[in-house]
Every structure is written in C-alpha cells, then in structure tokens.
Amino acid sequence: MDMNDIKQEAIFEDKEWWEEEWQNMPEFVQKDLTPAKTLYVHFRNLEDIETFAQLIGQTVTELTRSIWFPKLELESITNKRYVDEP
Numbered sequence: 001m002d003m004n005d006i007k008q009e010a011i012f013e014d015k016e017w018w019e020e021e022w023q024n025m026p027e028f029v030q031k032d033l034t035p036a037k038t039l040y041v042h043f044r045n046l047e048d049i050e051t052f053a054q055l056i057g058q059t060v061t062e063l064t065r066s067i068w069f070p071k072l073e074l075e076s077i078t079n080k081r082y083v084d085e086p
Contacts, residue, residue, distance in 0.1 A: 026082050035068070 043049045053060035058071050 026084075 041052070043052065049060055056067075056069055058067055058069075060067065
C-alpha cells in the first residue's frame, strides 16, 4: 500500500479542532495597542533627565525604561467579564 493512500490522522481534517468548542462564543476584537513611533532619547546628565521629566509632566528615574507621551492611562481589566446575552 502506498503511503499516499493512507487516510490522514484526525488532526488533518478540514475542520479546525477548536471550531466545535468555540460555537456561540462572544466576539473578541484585539485593539492595536502598539505605539505609532518609538524614539530613543539620550541625556548627557541627570539634570537633563529632570528637565525633560518636568517638560513632559511625567516621572523619569534611572530605572525608567519607557514612557508614553502623553501619559498613558492604563485600563483596569479586573472589573471586566464576559456574559452571555439572552
């Protein structure tokens, strides 16, 4: 018997494995939260960092790795849940 004649395993069926389980699930659309531009800014000294932080109205420390401008207000997701609508 030729290997091409052997029926493929169930994982290769036309239907995706998750389709049956995901019936009637609520729609989920992921917003694109990536920045429009990332810019590296170099400072000569700590005074320059402090001046920059004051100009943009944000805290910048030696441990700060990134910031958003204007300041990004993070959304809390702990108070969110999916419910089945009648």
